[in-house]
Amino acid sequence: MEQDAQLVQQCLQGDGSAWEELVRRHTRRIFNICYRFTGNRTESEDLSQDVFLRVYRTLASYRSAHGGFATWMTSVTRNLLIDHYRRTKRDRATDSLDDKMAIVENKESAGRRPDEQALLGELSGQVQAALTKLSPELREAVILRDLQQLEYIEIQRVLAVPEGTVKSRINRGRIELARVLQQMGVRPS
Amino acid sequence: MTPGMHWTCEQTEERLSDYIDDLLTAEDRAAFVAHVPSCEKCGPLFASVAHVVTNLHSIAEIDEPPRLVYAILNKTLGPRETVTGWQSLRRFARGLATMRFAYGALSLAATFLVLLTASGFNFRHPKMADLKPVNIYRKADAQAHLVYARGTKFVSDLRVVNEIQSRLRENEQAPVNSEDALPQRTPGKEPGSTDGTKPGPRQQNRADGIYRNLEVLADEMPVFGGLYGGRRTR
Numbered sequence: 001m002e003q004d005a006q007l008v009q010q011c012l013q014g015d016g017s018a019w020e021e022l023v024r025r026h027t028r029r030i031f032n033i034c035y036r037f038t039g040n041r042t043e044s045e046d047l048s049q050d051v052f053l054r055v056y057r058t059l060a061s062y063r064s065a066h067g068g069f070a071t072w073m074t075s076v077t078r079n080l081l082i083d084h085y086r087r088t089k090r091d092r093a094t095d096s097l098d099d100k101m102a103i104v105e106n107k108e109s110a111g112r113r114p115d116e117q118a119l120l121g122e123l124s125g126q127v128q129a130a131l132t133k134l135s136p137e138l139r140e141a142v143i144l145r146d147l148q149q150l151e152y153i154e155i156q157r158v159l160a161v162p163e164g165t166v167k168s169r170i171n172r173g174r175i176e177l178a179r180v181l182q183q184m185g186v187r188p189s
Numbered sequence: 190m191t192p193g194m195h196w197t198c199e200q201t202e203e204r205l206s207d208y209i210d211d212l213l214t215a216e217d218r219a220a221f222v223a224h225v226p227s228c229e230k231c232g233p234l235f236a237s238v239a240h241v242v243t244n245l246h247s248i249a250e251i252d253e254p255p256r257l258v259y260a261i262l263n264k265t266l267g268p269r270e271t272v273t274g275w276q277s278l279r280r281f282a283r284g285l286a287t288m289r290f291a292y293g294a295l296s297l298a299a300t301f302l303v304l305l306t307a308s309g310f311n312f313r314h315p316k317m318a319d320l321k322p323v324n325i326y327r328k329a330d331a332q333a334h335l336v337y338a339r340g341t342k343f344v345s346d347l348r349v350v351n352e353i354q355s356r357l358r359e360n361e362q363a364p365v366n367s368e369d370a371l372p373q374r375t376p377g378k379e380p381g382s383t384d385g386t387k388p389g390p391r392q393q394n395r396a397d398g399i400y401r402n403l404e405v406l407a408d409e410m411p412v413f414g415g416l417y418g419g420r421r422t423r
Contacts, residue, residue, distance in 0.1 A: 016266055019262075019265065019266065020262060020266075023258055023261050023262060023265075024258055027253050027257055027258050027261065028250060028252070028253045029250075031251075031253040031254075031257060032250050032251060032253075035251060041254070045254060045257055045260070048253070048257060048261065049257070049260055049261050049264050052261045052264070052265060053261075053264050053265055056265040123244055123247070123248070124248045124249075127241075127244055127245060127248060142245070146242055146245035146246060147245055147248065149246075152210075167206065167207065167212075168203075170206050171203065171204070171205055171206035171207075174205070174206055174209075174238050174241055174242060175202065175205065175234070175238055177241050177245075178234075178237040178238045178240070178241045179237075181237075181241060182237060187237075
């Protein structure tokens with residue numbers, strides 16, 4: 001965490017290698033957040049690039065006193081993901097009927113590229129498919145808590161909402177996810 | 190459930206994650222544990238949510254595409270400098286002009302030269318046939334045998350020298366009381382000849398060969414100089 005702050009300082013002084021180090025340290029995490037949120041590798045790649053571009057341009061506005069660099073970066077990612085969600089809402093509305101059919105017929109893997117399906121384990125694929133059925137509010141809360149393993153206080157900072165709201169969203173997100181998985185035929189063993 | 194502990198199904202649904210994340214007070218926790226397992230509605234709900242959370246925690250991170258880091262760096266720091274044509278060739282040549290590369294090339298050339306010499310390649314009259322693996326093998330085999338034979342001969346000669354040297358030492362250390370003790374030289378006989386006959390050519394060649402080796406040793410090792418100086422200056 002301290003190392004991140006130091007690298008940010010070096011970046012601000014024009015050190016390109018420090019920025020390269022920051023990119024290498026955080027690319028996987030950011031890509032995973034994007035992928036879990038969108039469920040699409042290509043979109044996640046583009047979004048990850050956008051996140052780093054925004055971070056690079058607004059690096060001077062980062063204040064270490066307000067939290068860790070990773071939290072700040074996650075916050076930028078979250079904002080971009082919400083923007084992206086709103087932009088692509090119309091496309092998803094068209095696809096929603098197909099998605100519902102897929103749930104009923106339990107054909108979640110349909111429409112997914114074979115390499116994507118191979119990449120994901122069966123469980124991971126099912127959870128990923130279920131995640132994309134949640135509302136963005138609940139989805140981001142579950143991703144940050146259960147996939148990124150952030151603390152409640154960190155999620156509070158990222159989402160910029162009160163603690164009670166964070167707790168409520170995580171709880172509702174988990175219950176909703178369990179319900180969707182049950183609809184998909186995945187039951188606790 | 191003990192008296193005073195009251196927990197409803199609505200509370201379970203609201204605070205399920207607080208239990209999972211260990212955020213309940215001890216009292217609420219006890220009430221939760223007392224209610225949920227026996228409740229037809231809350232039991233399955235808790236089981237399914239706990240299962241989901243366990244599954245989520247067990248999901249590993251996926252690998253980012255390898256090109257992603259470079260794409261990000263290109264977008265932020267600008268495209269990396271790419272050199273083509275003559276410039277790239279010049280850069281390559283500049284890379285070769287280093288001490289490390291020079292040492293490497295020199296040692297490689299030396300190794301090649303040694304191997305070629307060992308294989309019996311004739312540098313004065315080079316032939317393509319000499320580079321055939323069969324010929325290289327044959328010549329290398331012959332060379333190896335030759336070196337072995339020379340080595341054996343050299344060791345044998347050294348033994349003879351050593352023997353002569355030890356006998357000379359013995360003679361020097363032997364007490365000489367009178368001149369009578371010295372063997373009388375037979376007039377008209379060469380030293381080394383006991384039967385009055387001259388040494389045969391093979392015998393003479395062997396003696397000459399030994400003395401040649403002694404001369405070489407005398408040149409290399411001064412300790413032999415005094416002993417065989419007479420023969421050398423003959």
